[in-house]
Amino acid sequence: MLTRTRLCAIALLGCVVLPGCAATTARTASGPSLSDLEQKAACIDPHPSNESTLPVESGTCTYNGVRVLFATFADDQDRERWITAEQFGPVFRSNVPVDQAPPTSDFAVGTGWAIQSDDPATTRAIARALGGITRDD
Secondary structure (H helix, E strand, O other), rough: OOHHHHHHHHHHHHHHHOOOOOOOOOOOOOOHHHHHHHHHHOOOEEEEEEOOOOOOEEEEEEEOOOOEEEEEEEEEEEEEEHHHHHHHHHHHHHOOOOOOOOOOOEEEEEEOOOEEEEEHHHHHHHHHHHHEEEEOE
């Protein structure tokens, strides 16, 4: 009878012996690319970034003088985890009780992407341009 340990050992050995078994699949965004989003939103001065591991691509650009953070994601679950981290990260670092912390940014989302801006009007304008919604919609 095969035990769980033996099954795991056989599967591991199979991956070592079979070519391509251990190959990793590159993460791809489930929506448009970062540059497509920035161009469609008429954002200028793009600066790609790799500060976070959740986005497939991320970067900042300027929209009507306002800095905007764009990010693309492999799936909407990664997008939601990223938004949560962006919202609560500054609160945790500041030691302010969560229920007393002011909102740190505005977000807009669409399939496979999100933007973050400190200006609600900018967030709404970009959401409209990209066919997304703001978090206050």
